[in-house]
Amino acid sequence: MAKATFSVRRQTGFATIALVCFVMLYAPILTLMIYSFNDGTSVAIWEGFSWRWYERAAANEQVQESALLSLKIASIAAVLATIFATMAALATTRTRPYRGLTAIFAAINTPLMVPEIVTAVALLIFFASIKVATGYTGIAYLVAAHTAFCIPFAYLPIRARLESMDATLEIAAADLYATPWRAFRRVTFPLLWPGIVAGLMLAFVISLDDVVITEFVKSAGQDTLPTYMLGQLRRIVTPEMNAISTVFLGISVMVVALFFFMTRKKN
Amino acid sequence: MAISGTQSQRGGTHVSAAEAAAAFERRETRTRWLLSAPALITLAVASIGPLLIVLVYSFLQKNPNGGVFWQFSTDAWFNVILQRDIFDDTLQFADAHLSIFWRSVKLSMGTTVLALIFGFPTAYFIATRPERTRELWLFLITIPFWTNLLIRTFAIQEVIRNEGIVNSLLLWVGIIDAPIQMMFTDFAIMMGMLYVFLPLMVLPLYASMEKLDFRLVEAGYDLYATRLQVLRRVIIPLVKPGIIAGSILVFIPSLGAYVTPRVLGGGKSLMLGNLIELQFGQGRNWPLGAALSMTLLCIVMVALLVYVRKTSRQGGAHG
Amino acid sequence: MSTAAAAVEAKNVSKIFGAGVGEVRALDNVSVTIRQNEFFTLLGPSGCGKTTLLRLIAGFEMPTEGSILLEGEEVAHLPPFKRPVNTVFQNYALFPHMSVAENIGFGLEMLGKPKTEVQQTVDAMLRLVRMEELKHRKTSQISGGQQQRVALARALAPRPKVLLLDEPLSALDYKLRKDMQLELKRMQHETGITFIFVTHDQEEALTMSDRIAVMSQGNILQIGSPDEIYERPADRFVADFIGETNFIEAEVIERIGEDGRIRLPSGVAVSHKLASNAGVGSRVTLAIRPERIDLVRADGETHLKGKVDNIVYFGTDTTFHVGLDSGQSVTVRVQNRRGHQEILQVGDVVGLTIAPEAMQILRD
Numbered sequence A: 001m002a003k004a005t006f007s008v009r010r011q012t013g014f015a016t017i018a019l020v021c022f023v024m025l026y027a028p029i030l031t032l033m034i035y036s037f038n039d040g041t042s043v044a045i046w047e048g049f050s051w052r053w054y055e056r057a058a059a060n061e062q063v064q065e066s067a068l069l070s071l072k073i074a075s076i077a078a079v080l081a082t083i084f085a086t087m088a089a090l091a092t093t094r095t096r097p098y099r100g101l102t103a104i105f106a107a108i109n110t111p112l113m114v115p116e117i118v119t120a121v122a123l124l125i126f127f128a129s130i131k132v133a134t135g136y137t138g139i140a141y142l143v144a145a146h147t148a149f150c151i152p153f154a155y156l157p158i159r160a161r162l163e164s165m166d167a168t169l170e171i172a173a174a175d176l177y178a179t180p181w182r183a184f185r186r187v188t189f190p191l192l193w194p195g196i197v198a199g200l201m202l203a204f205v206i207s208l209d210d211v212v213i214t215e216f217v218k219s220a221g222q223d224t225l226p227t228y229m230l231g232q233l234r235r236i237v238t239p240e241m242n243a244i245s246t247v248f249l250g251i252s253v254m255v256v257a258l259f260f261f262m263t264r265k266k267n
Numbered sequence B: 001m002a003i004s005g006t007q008s009q010r011g012g013t014h015v016s017a018a019e020a021a022a023a024f025e026r027r028e029t030r031t032r033w034l035l036s037a038p039a040l041i042t043l044a045v046a047s048i049g050p051l052l053i054v055l056v057y058s059f060l061q062k063n064p065n066g067g068v069f070w071q072f073s074t075d076a077w078f079n080v081i082l083q084r085d086i087f088d089d090t091l092q093f094a095d096a097h098l099s100i101f102w103r104s105v106k107l108s109m110g111t112t113v114l115a116l117i118f119g120f121p122t123a124y125f126i127a128t129r130p131e132r133t134r135e136l137w138l139f140l141i142t143i144p145f146w147t148n149l150l151i152r153t154f155a156i157q158e159v160i161r162n163e164g165i166v167n168s169l170l171l172w173v174g175i176i177d178a179p180i181q182m183m184f185t186d187f188a189i190m191m192g193m194l195y196v197f198l199p200l201m202v203l204p205l206y207a208s209m210e211k212l213d214f215r216l217v218e219a220g221y222d223l224y225a226t227r228l229q230v231l232r233r234v235i236i237p238l239v240k241p242g243i244i245a246g247s248i249l250v251f252i253p254s255l256g257a258y259v260t261p262r263v264l265g266g267g268k269s270l271m272l273g274n275l276i277e278l279q280f281g282q283g284r285n286w287p288l289g290a291a292l293s294m295t296l297l298c299i300v301m302v303a304l305l306v307y308v309r310k311t312s313r314q315g316g317a318h319g
Numbered sequence C: 001m002s003t004a005a006a007a008v009e010a011k012n013v014s015k016i017f018g019a020g021v022g023e024v025r026a027l028d029n030v031s032v033t034i035r036q037n038e039f040f041t042l043l044g045p046s047g048c049g050k051t052t053l054l055r056l057i058a059g060f061e062m063p064t065e066g067s068i069l070l071e072g073e074e075v076a077h078l079p080p081f082k083r084p085v086n087t088v089f090q091n092y093a094l095f096p097h098m099s100v101a102e103n104i105g106f107g108l109e110m111l112g113k114p115k116t117e118v119q120q121t122v123d124a125m126l127r128l129v130r131m132e133e134l135k136h137r138k139t140s141q142i143s144g145g146q147q148q149r150v151a152l153a154r155a156l157a158p159r160p161k162v163l164l165l166d167e168p169l170s171a172l173d174y175k176l177r178k179d180m181q182l183e184l185k186r187m188q189h190e191t192g193i194t195f196i197f198v199t200h201d202q203e204e205a206l207t208m209s210d211r212i213a214v215m216s217q218g219n220i221l222q223i224g225s226p227d228e229i230y231e232r233p234a235d236r237f238v239a240d241f242i243g244e245t246n247f248i249e250a251e252v253i254e255r256i257g258e259d260g261r262i263r264l265p266s267g268v269a270v271s272h273k274l275a276s277n278a279g280v281g282s283r284v285t286l287a288i289r290p291e292r293i294d295l296v297r298a299d300g301e302t303h304l305k306g307k308v309d310n311i312v313y314f315g316t317d318t319t320f321h322v323g324l325d326s327g328q329s330v331t332v333r334v335q336n337r338r339g340h341q342e343i344l345q346v347g348d349v350v351g352l353t354i355a356p357e358a359m360q361i362l363r364d
């Protein structure tokens, strides 16, 4: 009776390694979060609970400015990328193969294939010469760069949604006297909406997280939260960094959880 | 409608049908391109176009004050692997570059192997969970993937710093009496990259394991295979596409990593990404930086090509 | 635009998909005239071009050649949303994000009809398809048969000149399908709209249609009323596709004007009307339905003789497979009015007689 049943799926040691893996993934992040509440200056010695680093971070003007810039860029870039990706998805799904289709796919996916550092350097060169020529050093460069690399991320869920959508629905709308625009407004768009929201959220998170390209493209004095943090990491770090990171992580996790929940509910 | 009536009387229906079809086709084509245009223009301006400029820059002469002189030159490409001795003008291998190349490849491969060692059992573990809890485990793997890479690197740094958790703990317990130097070593970089890229290994592995037909595993046991033999002879061959995909997905960003080696390697342990940056910063050798970027891009493209070839062949072999 | 104009007319329509090696000729120079208020059926095996013809009429595809006329007017240049034609799709294509009522009212709304009129028509349509109670349901929350009715109501609501139905019943189970066949007939009657109906179920075609067009490989082989198609199939394909048929080779031995005599494989000669191209000595193929053959005693006067190879009992009738001396097998169907099974057994030699009008000479 005591004999354990033989499980076909079991592999010796796999569960242990997997659990170690999960601990390894979460332990550093959790430690980082915990120490954001440390009363002391050290990120290793616990000296009691306090909100002081959060207060300090909130009062830090540089943090405020960079966080604001991050949100501004992520919002604009995510919205633009999602609109562009939606249009491109409409042009590239459920059509007979046409000349240029593969080229469009390749173009949309380049940001996924090209190493970030290479794109960053390329943008540095290109935008540097434009900055010299025009004298303009605003956030348009960052917005353009972010929009570009967000497009494939927004494109993926939208395209997936379109492909799983019944193509005869639009034909049925046309059959029932809907002009192409009205068929889009009344049928395609409402059905595509969950995909568009998912794309928007992915694009937003991706833009918010970017370090490398922003670091190379930004003009002097322009810092997003990640580039600000990258600069700070060179110095002695205080739990203020932990506090900023914790808030940042919270936002990302929330958006991703929402995305996960939304895409799951559909199936 | 009256117009079409006369048309069909005059020219015969033949022409008008073909013409209508052609006009329709033209409209379709125009709509498609108009819809793709914003995305394509954005990508052309902020991704593909600049890459072409990098290619051009790699064939220009460097301006020691930063930037370039508009003069054709192959020096940069030359300098990627060779350097001219300042004294006797002989050609030598550019040791500094080559060693960084080598380190990048070595560390990326090491990271990939480690990721496979940890990722394979993890993916298998998730794939063999009951339907209900599987989603949760998967979610737990996905979360770190979508959280900020810099923050995750920072988190690792806090763990392995001289004053970090590990050293503090070991000191406190009394196992060591001086902190172990882990930061700014190859080990640190590899740990960091393993940490940040591990989900990229687990996800494709999981995708192919999820499709695994466990009746085949049963058949393996039925034919007297031990657990290890089933793993080696049945499971691994069946999930090979996932292994390849995961390895490529970890290897490519590792090779081009910039943030992780910058933070964890400090100025000492450079990787290709940092070498490239250096040329645009202190090095003031933009053409060399451009040539190095193109080299990195080429390696990545070759890796992707190998991947595409491998997977398509695999697909063919299975019918 | 006279009332005499045909509802739909296809003139020399061809449709080619793809180009070069992958070219598919889905329709090959098809001409057909569909009358007003007709229940017209397109019948043919899978891939013969039925859907393609419907899509051309609806405007979802453009003909490669030829023209399509709706009530006498060329519509080649009209997009689908400007054609007074509605479709009941094979998979229904109901809008999942709208209620039953919203689906049915969609076409009228797109036509810019006032709200009250839309509501009235929707209610009338719901009554017509007997679905009043489910008005506010989402279309994903109703059964297959109900979805089918909503699809029908949605297509009928704008009162199209022509209604196209692409195998609307194929997804339903047998019982529901029989019910819906009757409903469809009733609705066509009540609305007076021209129905063009696609099916590959010959029984469905025979029972429902005013006229049938039998298609094969992008061509229309024969157009006629159900009994014309069944009794006088124009060629071997039609005869074979609709019902069961015996094909028997015969030789023309005499002809005077239209009349002539042909010799059956057994050597027996019979009189028959002949086509103009069948000269003396030429061979023709006869199509004979199994139920039009009588089994008689072998020693009497017979057209053909053979040995019973196999007997299959079907309940209402029994099928005998009779091997002729020439080696060919002939199928004979006899209604079960008792007696035959008891008399005949496998191995018995029997005679076959066929009424002259049951022998249909096929076009070659």
Ligand SMILES: Nc1ncnc2c1ncn2[C@@H]1O[C@H](COP(=O)(O)OP(=O)(O)OP(=O)(O)O)[C@@H](O)[C@H]1O
Pocket (backbone or CB within 6 Å): C017, C018, C024, C025, C026, C044, C045, C046, C047, C048, C049, C050, C051, C052, C053, C200
């Ligand atoms: N969009 C298309 N592209 C290429 N070939 C097509 C296309 N649509 C149809 N065809 C081809 O045209 C031929 C006729 O197709 P059609 O759909 O009209 O057949 P059908 O008679 O409706 O068959 P079924 O009974 O299976 O629905 C087929 O050989 C089909 O493969």
Ligand SMILES: [Mg+2]
Pocket (backbone or CB within 6 Å): C050, C051, C052, C166
């Ligand atoms: Mg069809």
